[in-house]
Amino acid sequence: MYFQAVASCLALTSAVTAQQIYDVWSTTWDRSDLFTYTNLSPNPIDFVTPGATGSADIVVNDGTVYQDMIGFGASLTDASAQVLSELKSTNSDNYWDILNYMFDPTDGADAAGLTYIRVPLGASDFSANTYSFDDTSGDTNLDDFNINNAPSYLYDTLKDIVGINSLLKIHILPWSPPGWMKDSGTMLGGSFLSQYTDTYASYLLKSLQGYQSLGFSVYAIGIQNEPQNSDTTYPTCSISASQEAAIGTQLRSLMDSNGFSDTIIIGYEHNWNDAGEYPVTLMQDAESAFAGVSFHCYAGSVSDQQTFYNAYPNKNIYFTECTGEFGSDWWSDIKWYMDNIFIGSPNYYSQSGAMWNLALNGLGEPKLPGTDSCGTPCRPIVTVNSNGTYNYNQEFYSAAQASKAILPKDSGGPFGQRIEVTVNGDLNWGLIVSGFVTNRVNSSDWPRYSLVVLNWDDQPNGSWDPTPITATIEFRGMQATYTFPVGVTTLWWYGSPQ
Numbered sequence: 347m348y349f350q351a352v353a354s355c356l357a358l359t360s361a362v363t364a365q366q367i368y369d370v371w372s373t374t375w376d377r378s379d380l381f382t383y384t385n386l387s388p389n390p391i392d393f394v395t396p397g398a399t400g401s402a403d404i405v406v407n408d409g410t411v412y413q414d415m416i417g418f419g420a421s422l423t424d425a426s427a428q429v430l431s432e433l434k435s436t437n438s439d440n441y442w443d444i445l446n447y448m449f450d451p452t453d454g455a456d457a458a459g460l461t462y463i464r465v466p467l468g469a470s471d472f473s474a475n476t477y478s479f480d481d482t483s484g485d486t487n488l489d490d491f492n493i494n495n496a497p498s499y500l501y502d503t504l505k506d507i508v509g510i511n512s513l514l515k516i517h518i519l520p521w522s523p524p525g526w527m528k529d530s531g532t533m534l535g536g537s538f539l540s541q542y543t544d545t546y547a548s549y550l551l552k553s554l555q556g557y558q559s560l561g562f563s564v565y566a567i568g569i570q571n572e573p574q575n576s577d578t579t580y581p582t583c584s585i586s587a588s589q590e591a592a593i594g595t596q597l598r599s600l601m602d603s604n605g606f607s608d609t610i611i612i613g614y615e616h617n618w619n620d621a622g623e624y625p626v627t628l629m630q631d632a633e634s635a636f637a638g639v640s641f642h643c644y645a646g647s648v649s650d651q652q653t654f655y656n657a658y659p660n661k662n663i664y665f666t667e668c669t670g671e672f673g674s675d676w677w678s679d680i681k682w683y684m685d686n687i688f689i690g691s692p693n694y695y696s697q698s699g700a701m702w703n704l705a706l707n708g709l710g711e712p713k714l715p716g717t718d719s720c721g722t723p724c725r726p727i728v729t730v731n732s733n734g735t736y737n738y739n740q741e742f743y744s745a746a747q748a749s750k751a752i753l754p755k756d757s758g759g760p761f762g763q764r765i766e767v768t769v770n771g772d773l774n775w776g777l778i779v780s781g782f783v784t785n786r787v788n789s790s791d792w793p794r795y796s797l798v799v800l801n802w803d804d805q806p807n808g809s810w811d812p813t814p815i816t817a818t819i820e821f822r823g824m825q826a827t828y829t830f831p832v833g834v835t836t837l838w839w840y841g842s843p844q
């Protein structure tokens with residue numbers, strides 16, 4: 347279907363100005379569309395000589411290009427891998443259906459093509475038991491380090507995902523150093539002891555080498571999940587910004603001298619509200635060690651990412667964790683996720699957007715025995731029940747709508763880059779929009795221009811009345827008109843190379 351769209355565009359290259367929208371993906375508030383594809387052929391929407399602007403007017407400026415995207419996704423916890431691997435043994439057709447629908451990045455596939463996955467190193471609150479890769483107290487030579495302390499189903503599931511998606515960006519990081527490197531003597535809460543800085547850096551290098559030995563190519567490594575959180579009921583650890591800077595500096599040096607110079611280190615990995623403090627201190631102390639920092643949603647707001655960006659505009663920003671909770675309202679959640687994570691975070695310079703657990707059962711389990719986290723059960727992006735049934739949650743549809751906009755168009759081609767988009771008009775508040783350009787391997791092929799649009803005009807006069815918005819889209823002096831249903835729409839066109 348995409349080939350037809352491209353062929354149509356190419357046939358018109360001599361007309362220069364004729365861009366057309368053929369491809370639309372939609373998720374609507376009433377779930378009549380759920381990541382539903384429509385090909386508008388043979389009646390595409392033409393960009394024409396501009397007329398009056400719509401009540402909302404989306405102005406796309408491809409002359410201003412921002413960050414490269416790496417994609418959208420979730421975390422593959424031990425628990426997520428466990429429910430998926432159980433499904434694989436009881437109903438392998440469903441297992442492969444889920445993995446393909448979530449991860450196949452092939453252009454034209456009816457699939458989300460999620461390209462970002464975050465994997466805990468050692469136990470998290472979603473593991474069967476508490477473990478690190480070296481639980482021998484005082485083993486500063488790390489003689490007993492063993493990457494296979496993690497359950498084999500974790501690596502088996504990750505291998506299956508990589509087999510479907512060779513573009514996958516794997517981000518690994520611990521929820522705690524081994525307990526013996528901490529003042530608490532346990533992975534469950536406590537603070538990192540600076541005397542183990544070099545040992546812990548070696549531990550992280552060995553983790554990378556372990557992943558390499560298992561056949562994984564790792565995009566990024568982190569020092570500590572949520573370094574400002576110490577909780578005695580699950581693996582957590584306080585690590586100060588200056589401690590993290592010292593560990594990162596040592597780790598960077600070890601990675602560079604051990605063949606990992608292409609793997610980046612991402613720092614911070616905690617909430618928006620401290621964007622001007624911890625991550626800024628980290629850069630002041632160790633700017634060259636860290637490619638960037640990552641944010642979670644549990645305090646502050648997405649606009650706090652601007653604070654870090656203003657301080658270090660050349661550093662990468664990632665959004666890597668937020669969780670849904672069972673019992674919340676589907677459409678309210680979609681609005682929040684798009685506004686804050688899957689549209690909002692890229693609009694504040696993030697290269698990624700990701701939820702917490704990839705998969706859990708309908709009770710938000712399995713969890714680490716005894717943990718107090720997710721007191722209201724956490725909802726994964728896909729619920730997988732022990733009887734083999736499954737369903738995709740609002741977290742999935744939100745991520746999928748964003749993912750489709752930034753996937754490489756060509757095999758071996760680049761991901762999308764964010765471009766400038768503004769919304770004008772009386773109803774400009776009704777649409778939240780991000781825009782991307784995806785360049786081509788062959789520079790004479792037309793780049794793809796995509797928009798992700800949330801229409802949240804669901805109570806225009808104070809009472810429930812979902813109202814479609816007919817918007818104009820301005821691009822290179824031409825104008826298209828599209829009526830956005832209340833929900834999320836991803837659409838694109840191709841424009842001649844500039």
Ligand SMILES: *[C@@H]1O[C@H](CO)[C@@H](O)[C@H](O)[C@H]1NC(C)=O
Pocket residue numbers: 708731732733734735
């Ligand atoms: C499968 O399990 C889920 C969760 O317990 C339940 O809601 C559903 O009805 C079950 N379906 C079948 C076909 O047994």
Ligand SMILES: *[C@@H]1O[C@H](CO)[C@@H](O)[C@H](O)[C@H]1NC(C)=O
Pocket residue numbers: 788789790791
């Ligand atoms: C790039 O595309 C043009 C136009 O279709 C074609 O003539 C050219 O051979 C292509 N170049 C490569 C390297 O494939």
Ligand SMILES: *[C@@H]1O[C@H](CO)[C@@H](O)[C@H](O)[C@H]1NC(C)=O
Pocket residue numbers: 806807811813
């Ligand atoms: C909301 O109220 C305005 C002003 O009364 C009216 O023009 C508009 O049609 C109403 N919108 C809807 C969707 O009812």
